[in-house]
Amino acid sequence: MSAWLLMLPAVLLMAAGFLYPVALLARISLNRTNDMGAMEPAHSLETLGRLVEDEFTWELAWNTATLAASSALMATALALPVALLIRGAAPRWRGLLSLMAVAPLLVSGTARIVGWMAILGDRGLINAVLAGLGLAEEPLRLINNWTGVRIGLVESLMPYACLVLIAGLGRLDARLEEAAATLGATRFRTFLRVTLPLAAPALLAAFLLTFVLGVSAFVTPRLMGGGRVFVVATEIFDLALETVDWPAAAAMAMLLLGALAAAMLLRGLLGRRAA
Amino acid sequence: MRPGILLRLFAALGYTLLLSPVVVVAAISFSAGDFLTFPPPGFSLRWYQQLFSSGELMAALRNSAVLAVVVAVVALLVGAPASYAIARLEFPGRDALAGLLAAPLLLPTLVLGLALLLALQPLRLAATWPGLVLAHSMVAIPFATRIMTTAFTAVPRDLEEAAWTLGATPLRAALRVTLPIAAPGAVAAGALCFLVSFDETVISLFLVGPRLSTLPVEMFRYAENRTDPLVAALAMALIFVALAVVLLVERLVGFQRALGRE
Numbered sequence: 001m002s003a004w005l006l007m008l009p010a011v012l013l014m015a016a017g018f019l020y021p022v023a024l025l026a027r028i029s030l031n032r033t034n035d036m037g038a039m040e041p042a043h044s045l046e047t048l049g050r051l052v053e054d055e056f057t058w059e060l061a062w063n064t065a066t067l068a069a070s071s072a073l074m075a076t077a078l079a080l081p082v083a084l085l086i087r088g089a090a091p092r093w094r095g096l097l098s099l100m101a102v103a104p105l106l107v108s109g110t111a112r113i114v115g116w117m118a119i120l121g122d123r124g125l126i127n128a129v130l131a132g133l134g135l136a137e138e139p140l141r142l143i144n145n146w147t148g149v150r151i152g153l154v155e156s157l158m159p160y161a162c163l164v165l166i167a168g169l170g171r172l173d174a175r176l177e178e179a180a181a182t183l184g185a186t187r188f189r190t191f192l193r194v195t196l197p198l199a200a201p202a203l204l205a206a207f208l209l210t211f212v213l214g215v216s217a218f219v220t221p222r223l224m225g226g227g228r229v230f231v232v233a234t235e236i237f238d239l240a241l242e243t244v245d246w247p248a249a250a251a252m253a254m255l256l257l258g259a260l261a262a263a264m265l266l267r268g269l270l271g272r273r274a275a
Numbered sequence: 276m277r278p279g280i281l282l283r284l285f286a287a288l289g290y291t292l293l294l295s296p297v298v299v300v301a302a303i304s305f306s307a308g309d310f311l312t313f314p315p316p317g318f319s320l321r322w323y324q325q326l327f328s329s330g331e332l333m334a335a336l337r338n339s340a341v342l343a344v345v346v347a348v349v350a351l352l353v354g355a356p357a358s359y360a361i362a363r364l365e366f367p368g369r370d371a372l373a374g375l376l377a378a379p380l381l382l383p384t385l386v387l388g389l390a391l392l393l394a395l396q397p398l399r400l401a402a403t404w405p406g407l408v409l410a411h412s413m414v415a416i417p418f419a420t421r422i423m424t425t426a427f428t429a430v431p432r433d434l435e436e437a438a439w440t441l442g443a444t445p446l447r448a449a450l451r452v453t454l455p456i457a458a459p460g461a462v463a464a465g466a467l468c469f470l471v472s473f474d475e476t477v478i479s480l481f482l483v484g485p486r487l488s489t490l491p492v493e494m495f496r497y498a499e500n501r502t503d504p505l506v507a508a509l510a511m512a513l514i515f516v517a518l519a520v521v522l523l524v525e526r527l528v529g530f531q532r533a534l535g536r537e
Contacts (some may be wrong), residue, residue, distance in 0.1 A: 115296025216383030
């Protein structure tokens with residue numbers, strides 16, 4: 001009784017700010033938009049069906065999935081040496097190295113993208129270096145396109161991959177690698193045949209987490225894409241605030257949630273098999 | 276096994292990618308040039324001057340700070356009792372309710388922002404203080420309850436039971452014994468809630484209006500439309516505030532204690 005009283009304020013706030021809005025989102029996805037562009041109450045799958053039949057939706061889904069998959073793969077691959085370095089470092093360096101790996105999480109995503117604009121832009125660091133070396137007549141176009149979005153997304157996903165890998169690799173038994181070295185395996189062979197297979201579950205977990213985060217990323221595709229890169233997240237934003245087609249925005253959001261739920265389910269199944 | 280040279284090389288590449296944007300933002304905020312040119316043509320404080328003399332941005336900074344304080348207070352006020360119940364009491368539905376208090380983090384902020392817009396707009400609560408506080412509380416409460424539950428769990432039960440034996444009511448024992456011991460956790464939870472709200476961009480994008488905007492939203496819009504170093508100075512302002520909060524927590528309680536590890 002008193003326990004429920006203690007929970008009540010938090011639960012009421014959650015009901016008002018989370019449960020009700022999400023229920024309303026699901027409800028509005030069943031509404032219709034009439035020819036005048038106004039929302040009409042309905043109980044139909046018409047809006048959802050229109051989206052599913054539209055080729056643009058599938059193009060967005062494909063763009064989003066490939067962007068998230070490639071970025072998550074790169075982020076995981078680049079986080080692996082970082083996590084391995086931290087694991088092998090002397091204890092007094094470990095804290096600092098771990099902090100440096102997750103430090104970007106303390107800095108807002110928009111701020112880091114401004115940094116990328118200064119590095120990758122037409123007058124940025126990389127183009128300045130290329131021009132100085134006489135390697136490029138024209139500046140390389142590294143922002144306002146998919147390349148820029150991918151670079152920005154890899155960087156924003158890396159701290160999460162590092163977190164998962166630092167935790168996952170810390171539990172591996174280092175004696176197995178030492179045994180391989182004692183038995184005459186080279187460093188590379190030890191890495192390939194001992195470390196990598198042992199790290200596989202952690203790598204998979206890091207990939208799936210960063211994939212899910214990449215699928216719903218909005219700030220990076222919007223800002224690094226310069227309005228020329230379209231993914232599911234930017235489309236939901238535009239439908240809600242530019243076109244003001246609420247049923248379509250809600251239906252698109254429901255499709256995204258469905259896809260994410262499927263990915264999480266897959267993660268659960270794979271996780272159980274790995275355990 | 277000590278890391279080999281190849282591993283060090285790849286790790287250095289990883290760290291470069293992780294840290295270069297932050298370093299570059301810091302450098303370019305002191306640029307004397309008119310664009311996001313790197314290396315900057317010279318150094319000056321002109322963009323900081325411009326930032327501090329911009330009424331719009333200063334208003335947004337003030338809004339963000341006030342909002343973050345209010346959100347932290349709200350999250351602690353509703354989160355602390357709930358965490359106490361989760362950590363200390365047995366009751367039906369405990370796990371489900373604890374799950375509910377963590378649930379908003381499972382949703383992409385983009386979807387949560389859209390849902391809040393659809394719910395708050397018809398009630399005329401979009402672009403209002405109550406609307407923004409409610410919205411930010413949804414992402415702050417999960418952190419507040421997680422940290423406070425850990426803090427309350429770490430307080431030995433014996434102390435509370437001793438207070439009962441000495442005649443204190445359960446409420447008095449909780450307020451006078453358990454809460455003070457868990458206070459470092461509350462400070463850490465409050466600071467984290469402040470930072471979560473102060474940096475929140477995506478949900479706010481759905482809910483701000485011409486009269487009420489936050490600093491991350493203004494920074495997002497600025498980065499979308501213009502490319503001068505003012506946005507870097509703005510980014511540094513956000514980083515300075517975050518650092519100040521982190522240092523304050525360190526001074527007040529120390530990280531190890533705040534996170535419940537002595």
